[in-house]
Amino acid sequence: xxxxxxxxxxxxxxxxxxxxxxxxxxxxxxxxxxxxxxxxxxxxxxxxxxxxxxxxxxxxxxxxxxxxxxxxxxxxxxxxxxxxxxxxxxxxxxxxxxxxxxxxxxxxxxxxxxxxxxxxxxxxxxxxxxxxxxxxxxxxxxxxxxxxxxxxxxxxxxxxxxxxxxxxxxxxxxxxxxxxxxxxxxxxxxxxxxxxxxxxxxxxxxxxxxxxxxxxxxxxxxxxxxxxxxxxxxxxxxxxxxxxxxxxxxxxxxxxxxxxxxxxxxxxxxxxxxxxxxxxxxxxxxxxxxxxxxxxxxxxxxxxxxxxxxxxxxxxxxxxxxxxxxxxxxxxxxxxxxxxxxxx
Amino acid sequence: xxxxxxxxxxxxxxxxxxxxxxxxxxxxxxxxxxxxxxxxxxxxxxxxxxxxxxxxxxxxxxxxxxxxxxxxxxxxxxxxxxxxxxxxxxxxxxxxxxxxxxxxxxxxxxxxxxxxxxxxxxxxxxxxxxxxxxxxxxxxxxxxxxxxxxxxxxxxxxxxxxxxxxxxxxxxxxxxxxxxxxxxxxxxxxxxxxxxxxxxxxxxxxxxxxxxxxxxxxxxxxxxxxxxxxxxxxxxxxxxxxxxxxxxxxxxxxxxxxxxxxxxxxxxxxxxxxxxxxxxxxxxxxxxxxxxxxxxxxxxxxxxxxxxxxxxxxxxxxxxxxxxxxxxxxxxxxxxxxxxxxxxxxxxxxxxxxxxxxxxxxxxxxxxxxxxxxxxxxxxxxxxxxxxxxxxxxxxxxxxxxxxxxxxxxxxxxxxxxxxxxxxxxxxxxxxxxxxxxxxxxxxxxxxxxxxxxxxxxxxxxxxxxxxxxxxxxxxxxxxxxxxxxxxxxxxxxxxxxxxxxxxxxxxxxxxxxxxxxxxxxxxxxxxxxxxxxxxxxxxxxxxxxxxxxxxxxxxxxxxxxxxxxxxxxxxxxxxxxxxxxxxxxxxxx
Numbered sequence: 001x002x003x004x005x006x007x008x009x010x011x012x013x014x015x016x017x018x019x020x021x022x023x024x025x026x027x028x029x030x031x032x033x034x035x036x037x038x039x040x041x042x043x044x045x046x047x048x049x050x051x052x053x054x055x056x057x058x059x060x061x062x063x064x065x066x067x068x069x070x071x072x073x074x075x076x077x078x079x080x081x082x083x084x085x086x087x088x089x090x091x092x093x094x095x096x097x098x099x100x101x102x103x104x105x106x107x108x109x110x111x112x113x114x115x116x117x118x119x120x121x122x123x124x125x126x127x128x129x130x131x132x133x134x135x136x137x138x139x140x141x142x143x144x145x146x147x148x149x150x151x152x153x154x155x156x157x158x159x160x161x162x163x164x165x166x167x168x169x170x171x172x173x174x175x176x177x178x179x180x181x182x183x184x185x186x187x188x189x190x191x192x193x194x195x196x197x198x199x200x201x202x203x204x205x206x207x208x209x210x211x212x213x214x215x216x217x218x219x220x221x222x223x224x225x226x227x228x229x230x231x232x233x234x235x236x237x238x239x240x241x242x243x244x245x246x247x248x249x250x251x252x253x254x255x256x257x258x259x260x261x262x263x264x265x266x267x268x269x270x271x272x273x274x275x276x277x278x279x280x281x282x283x284x285x286x287x288x289x290x291x292x293x294x295x296x297x298x299x300x301x302x303x304x305x306x307x308x309x310x311x312x313x314x315x316x317x318x319x320x321x322x323x324x325x326x327x328x329x330x331x332x333x334x335x336x337x338x339x340x341x342x343x344x
Numbered sequence: 345x346x347x348x349x350x351x352x353x354x355x356x357x358x359x360x361x362x363x364x365x366x367x368x369x370x371x372x373x374x375x376x377x378x379x380x381x382x383x384x385x386x387x388x389x390x391x392x393x394x395x396x397x398x399x400x401x402x403x404x405x406x407x408x409x410x411x412x413x414x415x416x417x418x419x420x421x422x423x424x425x426x427x428x429x430x431x432x433x434x435x436x437x438x439x440x441x442x443x444x445x446x447x448x449x450x451x452x453x454x455x456x457x458x459x460x461x462x463x464x465x466x467x468x469x470x471x472x473x474x475x476x477x478x479x480x481x482x483x484x485x486x487x488x489x490x491x492x493x494x495x496x497x498x499x500x501x502x503x504x505x506x507x508x509x510x511x512x513x514x515x516x517x518x519x520x521x522x523x524x525x526x527x528x529x530x531x532x533x534x535x536x537x538x539x540x541x542x543x544x545x546x547x548x549x550x551x552x553x554x555x556x557x558x559x560x561x562x563x564x565x566x567x568x569x570x571x572x573x574x575x576x577x578x579x580x581x582x583x584x585x586x587x588x589x590x591x592x593x594x595x596x597x598x599x600x601x602x603x604x605x606x607x608x609x610x611x612x613x614x615x616x617x618x619x620x621x622x623x624x625x626x627x628x629x630x631x632x633x634x635x636x637x638x639x640x641x642x643x644x645x646x647x648x649x650x651x652x653x654x655x656x657x658x659x660x661x662x663x664x665x666x667x668x669x670x671x672x673x674x675x676x677x678x679x680x681x682x683x684x685x686x687x688x689x690x691x692x693x694x695x696x697x698x699x700x701x702x703x704x705x706x707x708x709x710x711x712x713x714x715x716x717x718x719x720x721x722x723x724x725x726x727x728x729x730x731x732x733x734x735x736x737x738x739x740x741x742x743x744x745x746x747x748x749x750x751x752x753x754x755x756x757x758x759x760x761x762x763x764x765x766x767x768x769x770x771x772x773x774x775x776x777x778x779x780x781x782x783x784x785x786x787x788x789x790x791x792x793x794x795x796x797x798x799x800x801x802x803x804x805x806x807x808x809x810x811x812x813x814x815x816x817x818x819x820x821x822x823x824x825x826x827x828x829x830x831x832x833x834x835x836x837x838x839x840x841x842x843x844x845x846x847x848x849x850x851x852x853x854x855x856x857x858x859x860x861x862x863x864x865x866x867x868x869x870x871x872x873x874x875x876x877x878x879x880x881x882x883x884x885x886x887x888x889x890x891x892x893x894x895x896x897x898x899x900x901x902x903x904x905x906x907x908x909x910x911x912x913x914x915x916x917x918x919x920x921x922x923x924x925x926x927x928x929x930x931x932x933x934x
Binding site for chain 1: 721
């Protein structure tokens with residue numbers, strides 16, 4: 001895994017590197033001047049799937065960051081309209097023909113149509129749903145990976161009693177069923193905070209905390225394993241012999257060598273959390289104010305709406321599928337690019 | 345009688361009346377070409393004290409088959425103990441099929457309920473001032489084990505209804521406790537450690553005659569007798585709660601085969617029941633299977649598919665999104681049944697003291713929008729309400745508080761607020777909504793929108809518990825902050841005495857408005873002492889007086905149920921007395 005320090009003992013006869021090159025050749029000189037990161041980025045840029053996925057992810061990020069201005073540009077908002085102005089209560093609660101599909105043509109006032117039963121604008125809810133989804137997933141990933149990396153580094157490097165204790169905590173958290181915990185916490189949060197004016201924010205914060213608490217163990221285990229292997233290597237031994245403080249060894253010697261596993265675990269954690277956020281919202285825990293793809297899907301998975309107005313379900317579903325898929329593929333591509341042993 | 349379907353809870357919190365006005369219902373929804381449904385007039389019903397068993401055969405009825413009843417979104421009864429039943433679901437199923445009582449309802453040709461004798465040989469005889477009722481128990485009724493139902497057992501069953509600690513949700517807590525003599529001081533056979541019910545003097549048994557003494561005149565005892573709580577229970581430990589609630593001894597045409605709470609109830613034929621002893625019930629199908637807590641969308645698909653399973657099935661609900669399909673496909677097999685229920689908003693009478701503010705709320709409530717967002721069909725499952733007493737109830741007056749039906753009119757609301765002196769800044773409203781159900785959230789969004797347009801500011805508190813649990817708990821910290829609550833209420837029998845006092849008498853459990861006017865309380869007590877024939881009109885007049893003078897409660901809708909019957913279910917009808925399918929008369933076509 002560790003690209004730049006890989007010595008002959010790891011490459012061995014299984015090496016997939018190109019056959020031995022003349023160090024003075026043109027090709028060898030070009031490579032010589034690049035840092036490992038630049039080599040990886042170069043590889044990534046040549047990977048067509050990676051580029052496409054990066055563009056898709058960028059699109060979602062722009063949608064999330066600029067949800068407000070984009071909504072304003074289209075003249076739509078999250079504001080609740082009077083239902084009877086936009087939907088027909090006697091026709092299964094479907095939007096009126098002048099509001100767009102399924103009974104009329106698309107309109108500029110509501111580019112993605114309006115929701116059945118409530119008449120809320122789909123585009124605005126999609127954009128803000130994207131923001132909620134990415135915000136929660138990114139924050140939870142940040143916390144989970146920071147905790148995971150620190151715990152993994154300490155456990156792996158210090159060993160002994162510290163390792164035993166930290167590993168115990170990792171195992172303990174792994175035994176707690178995530179869904180059960182999330183289901184239990186939702187009513188507690190509600191009971192404690194439902195009088196607060198910031199209930200929505202508290203709800204989202206609680207969701208981030210829950211996701212982080214149950215997301216760090218994988219990273220911690222991965223990093224611990226890597227550190228266990230690395231700490232016996234000569235450069236770490238050398239640093240110890242020279243009397244470097246533990247902190248410096250951890251952050252200056254070990255951490256840079258762990259860039260690849262960390263990036264990989266982050267790139268896989270992000271899509272997991274996006275899907276989990278939507279899943280929890282679908283179950284009615286997590287975000288409950290309606291501004292979430294999961295909540296939209298919950299409302300749209302009604303067989304009549306799906307038959308008469310499939311767009312309503314496809315919109316959030318496509319959002320989740322495209323985002324999760326491209327994040328996953330991008331994560332794979334990053335892993336490949338960072339791993340010198342990958343056959344390509 | 346409390347509605348216990350979650351959606352009806354939502355209704356209490358939220359849903360309500362058709363705005364015949366602005367935004368009005370569009371007419372182009374009529375694309376299904378189905379039956380145009382209008383509200384069948386529900387009347388108070390009649391009585392027939394002479395009716396004797398066996399019940400008249402249903403034309404074309406055949407024996408055999410299994411009827412499956414799906415109850416979408418309805419958790420069903422918590423217990424099958426007849427004494428504990430006060431929910432529409434439990435009472436409708438058990439009273440019709442397993443647990444007989446003093447009297448019962450049958451459906452006449454016009455669909456109106458008729459009160460007829462059941463275990464009693466007639467509808468009871470009262471003394472002149474209705475303080476003493478005597479019922480003669482018939483001698484040919486039997487339990488499922490073949491033993492005869494004795495007058496002692498009926499008396500013991502009635503005595504059980506006084507135990508409000510053992511059966512806190514039983515209807516006896518409202519009626520037996522209030523009206524029966526000595527009931528207030530008697531703790532009941534279980535709580536009072538009186539297993540043979542010897543310490544209550546209010547009831548006496550002589551041969552087949554049971555005599556109940558009343559503390560206050562109770563002319564509606566014959567109606568109260570139609571509750572299964574007014575039926576027999578085996579003496580002694582055999583009927584001890586809570587075990588008896590899992591498998592009560594049946595004396596009706598069906599007996600309990602298996603019961604899983606919140607899941608399934610299977611009833612099979614009781615071969616000891618004799619048709620000659622029962623003026624109202626039939627025993628056509630071999631088996632009834634009730635499936636609780638069903639998914640509405642799933643049930644709708646099953647019922648509309650008309651496959652071999654759904655042909656012999658009944659559903660007690662229909663999703664509003666399926667209404668057009670069902671209306672055009674099913675014809676007579678889609679039954680609209682008025683449930684004699686009213687959904688209301690209840691402004692806290694102690695906090696919102698100005699009648700104009702309460703009226704402003706009524707004008708700021710976007711009735712039709714709330715119904716649509718909450719998954720109702722305006723004009724079909726919800727119709728506009730003018731007062732608390734449901735349509736057709738004897739004595740109900742056809743009046744409008746402000747001369748015409750109150751509809752969504754935010755301008756009018758602002759005017760009223762200004763008149764009350766709150767024109768400068770928004771009047772704060774605090775209410776709760778059930779955040780677990782997206783329909784309830786959507787309905788709340790509409791309410792907030794309407795109220796804010798009408799000059800109010802709304803703080804909607806999300807709760808994850810039934811709103812009733814908040815509204816009915818005086819110590820609840822959320823409840824203390826509320827100044828707007830709600831309740832959905834159904835009549836227990838067609839009399840104003842089951843609507844007005846439970847909702848609007850000072851101190852009543854479901855009086856979530858905390859309305860307490862001495863003059864109104866006195867009037868309610870007074871009506872109970874009037875001659876029977878004057879009572880209905882007196883209730884109607886009181887209804888009008890309360891609404892026009894105080895306007896303490898905002899009736900937002902009268903509720904209707906939609907029932908779907910499979911194509912091989914014979915006699916698809918609803919039960920006008922309770923808002924449930926007419927289980928007594930169903931059969932499977934062979």
